[in-house]
Amino acid sequence: MTDLDIARRHKPRVWTNPVVYFIVLVVIALMLAPVLYVIVGGFRTNSQITVDPSGWPNPWNFQNYAQVLGSATFWREVLNSTVTAAATTIGAVALGLMAAYVLARYRFRGRGALYALFAAGLMFPLTVAITPLYIVVRSLGLMNTLPGIILPQIAFALPTTIIILVPFLQAIPDEIQEASFIDGCSRLGFFWRMVLPLAVPGVITVGILAFIGSWNGYLLPLYILNDQEQFTLPLGTQAFASQYSVDTAKVLAFTSLSMIPALVFFSIFERRIVGGLTGAVKG
Amino acid sequence: MSTSESTAADARGRKLARRDGGGSTPPPSSRRRPRPGLGWRGRVEVLVLVGPALVFFLGFVIFPVVMAAYYGFFNWKGYGPATNFIGPKNYITILTDPEFQAALGHNVFIVIASLVIQGPVSVLLALLLNRKMPGRSIIRVLIFVPYVISEVVVGTGFSLMLQTQGALNDLLRNLGMTWAVHDWLADRSIAIWTLMAILTWKYIGFAVILFLAGLQGIPEELYEAAALDGASYWQIQRRISLPLLGPTLRIWAFLSIIGALQLFDLVYIIWGQYVASTAGTSTMVTYMVANGRNAGNFGYGSAVAVVLFLISLVVALVYQRFVLRRDTDGALTERGDA
Numbered sequence: 001m002t003d004l005d006i007a008r009r010h011k012p013r014v015w016t017n018p019v020v021y022f023i024v025l026v027v028i029a030l031m032l033a034p035v036l037y038v039i040v041g042g043f044r045t046n047s048q049i050t051v052d053p054s055g056w057p058n059p060w061n062f063q064n065y066a067q068v069l070g071s072a073t074f075w076r077e078v079l080n081s082t083v084t085a086a087a088t089t090i091g092a093v094a095l096g097l098m099a100a101y102v103l104a105r106y107r108f109r110g111r112g113a114l115y116a117l118f119a120a121g122l123m124f125p126l127t128v129a130i131t132p133l134y135i136v137v138r139s140l141g142l143m144n145t146l147p148g149i150i151l152p153q154i155a156f157a158l159p160t161t162i163i164i165l166v167p168f169l170q171a172i173p174d175e176i177q178e179a180s181f182i183d184g185c186s187r188l189g190f191f192w193r194m195v196l197p198l199a200v201p202g203v204i205t206v207g208i209l210a211f212i213g214s215w216n217g218y219l220l221p222l223y224i225l226n227d228q229e230q231f232t233l234p235l236g237t238q239a240f241a242s243q244y245s246v247d248t249a250k251v252l253a254f255t256s257l258s259m260i261p262a263l264v265f266f267s268i269f270e271r272r273i274v275g276g277l278t279g280a281v282k283g
Numbered sequence: 284m285s286t287s288e289s290t291a292a293d294a295r296g297r298k299l300a301r302r303d304g305g306g307s308t309p310p311p312s313s314r315r316r317p318r319p320g321l322g323w324r325g326r327v328e329v330l331v332l333v334g335p336a337l338v339f340f341l342g343f344v345i346f347p348v349v350m351a352a353y354y355g356f357f358n359w360k361g362y363g364p365a366t367n368f369i370g371p372k373n374y375i376t377i378l379t380d381p382e383f384q385a386a387l388g389h390n391v392f393i394v395i396a397s398l399v400i401q402g403p404v405s406v407l408l409a410l411l412l413n414r415k416m417p418g419r420s421i422i423r424v425l426i427f428v429p430y431v432i433s434e435v436v437v438g439t440g441f442s443l444m445l446q447t448q449g450a451l452n453d454l455l456r457n458l459g460m461t462w463a464v465h466d467w468l469a470d471r472s473i474a475i476w477t478l479m480a481i482l483t484w485k486y487i488g489f490a491v492i493l494f495l496a497g498l499q500g501i502p503e504e505l506y507e508a509a510a511l512d513g514a515s516y517w518q519i520q521r522r523i524s525l526p527l528l529g530p531t532l533r534i535w536a537f538l539s540i541i542g543a544l545q546l547f548d549l550v551y552i553i554w555g556q557y558v559a560s561t562a563g564t565s566t567m568v569t570y571m572v573a574n575g576r577n578a579g580n581f582g583y584g585s586a587v588a589v590v591l592f593l594i595s596l597v598v599a600l601v602y603q604r605f606v607l608r609r610d611t612d613g614a615l616t617e618r619g620d621a
Contacts, residue, residue, distance in 0.1 A: 034444060114337075132346075
């Protein structure tokens with residue numbers, strides 16, 4: 001044991017650590033600098049930005065943020081984005097979980113083909129289908145409505161959802177299933193009482209992926225939503241940026257406020273995302 | 284407690300064995316289903332559970348893709364039934380259009396540059412971050428931040444920062460590096476490298492997180508054994524971590540290639556539909572949006588989508604056939620741990 005400790009500690013730790021930290025710090029700085037530029041820039045005035053584009057706020061100016069936070073447009077877009085992302089997440093998780101359960105734990109002819117069909121969905125990204133999808137949404141009378149982006153988003157989130165969830169559900173030991181059947185549980189009862197609770201980590205992972213995907217979605221809203229009233233945050237941010245293109249400081253404030261929800265959401269669930277990507281049920 | 288530990292180790296061992304050799308079969312006893320067939324009740328359950336997802340998927344994913352193939356043969360403005368059948372004319376126009384060829388070239392460049400730049404850098408970062416060190420979890424979160432931020436935010440932020448009179452050039456001047464001041468977005472010889480830098484910045488976090496997840500699947504015992512045998516840190520990384528990271532690497536490369544072929548948001552937001560082609564950053568999808576929807580020519584847009592799809596499909600199939608095969612070999616046929 002002590003030999004092992006020495007062996008493990010000796011070589012890598014002592015001399016690399018400062019170098020590792022230095023590299024990591026440089027990388028972090030590079031990753032965060034643009035984000036900080038946007039956030040801090042929102043605290044400056046336009047004249048400060050023109051005179052000294054890369055400077056620090058002097059004095060700090062809270063007006064831009066106050067104005068954005070006081071505008072009905074911003075909050076309407078936040079609401080639209082929230083409704084869209086929440087509905088997409090619920091829909092994708094519900095439908096995906098049901099389908100994944102069947103694919104993971106039922107045995108029937110065509111199961112492999114069905115799985116392959118959903119897996120092939122990864123090959124059909126939104127970009128390829130967007131033009132006819134626009135026609136489909138239009139003929140359903142859903143142009144300029146939030147359901148017009150929610151329904152397709154659910155459909156396009158399904159492949160990822162199902163592919164991540166199937167291994168989670170397969171990992172539930174057969175013994176549990178057999179025990180519940182012996183105890184008189186039906187397959188559906190087993191689904192509600194055992195599978196749902198055990199699949200929670202996977203569900204959270206796919207839920208977050210669906211939520212962030214919807215929250216950040218751009219191409220679909222661009223095609224479907226023409227009416228400013230229905231704009232989600234990404235469209236709203238872009239509209240704001242072109243409408244106030246001379247008011248750089250305000251654009252920066254608007255932009256940094258619009259990225260907060262996704263960041264908060266992510267930092268809360270970071271572990272779950274990483275766990276889900278490994279595709280294994282954690283102990 | 285001890286039993287759960289042993290099963291976990293067992294599962295890891297099996298996973299490893301599969302990664303290694305590919306052909307190992309899991310013990311049959313625990314993989315056997317109680318009943319092979321389903322009664323009528325089971326069939327109803329399957330239908331009820333899969334039905335909704337299938338309807339959504341067929342209606343909003345498969346049907347539009349099929350329709351795209353159909354509309355591609357028409358000169359169609361998006362209203363009324365498509366009647367003006369023009370055969371393969373749209374496709375001929377696309378393939379002979381120098382603007383499309385340029386866009387395709389940019390896509391190919393981005394595919395290759397993404398693999399060459401992002402791959403090694405993110406593997407290196409993942410190896411560094413896989414070490415036990417204080418602050419590791421916060422560092423992981425910070426590296427992932429750009430991936431979570433929406434393309435619109437990233438695009439807006441970078442286009443302001445990279446203007447000729449923007450923050451980056453100002454910073455370079457202040458540092459006395461006037462030779463490094465460029466027109467980052469409009470200069471044809473630089474713009475695509477600017478795009479690459481932004482793409483790397485945005486998507487490298489995803490690769491790092493993926494690789495970290497892959498590294499965590501490698502059993503600790505292997506490192507301990509290697510350390511006991513006197514292997515150095517870099518020897519361990521080269522002989523154990525990298526080979527066992529293979530499957531994750533190949534999956535990442537696949538996602539990266541497909542993503543690069545279908546790149547749209549960032550280019551469209553930063554360069555817009557007109558500037559993208561003059562700055563040399565247009566992609567197949569920006570070409571599709573500009574010449575399809577924005578030009579009101581939905582038949583043509585659909586045809587571009589079909590071309591894009593076929594290119595992605597061929598790339599995916601080739602990749603699947605020659606690279607991914609050994610990883611996915613058991614995935615569809617073999618039930619069990621994943």
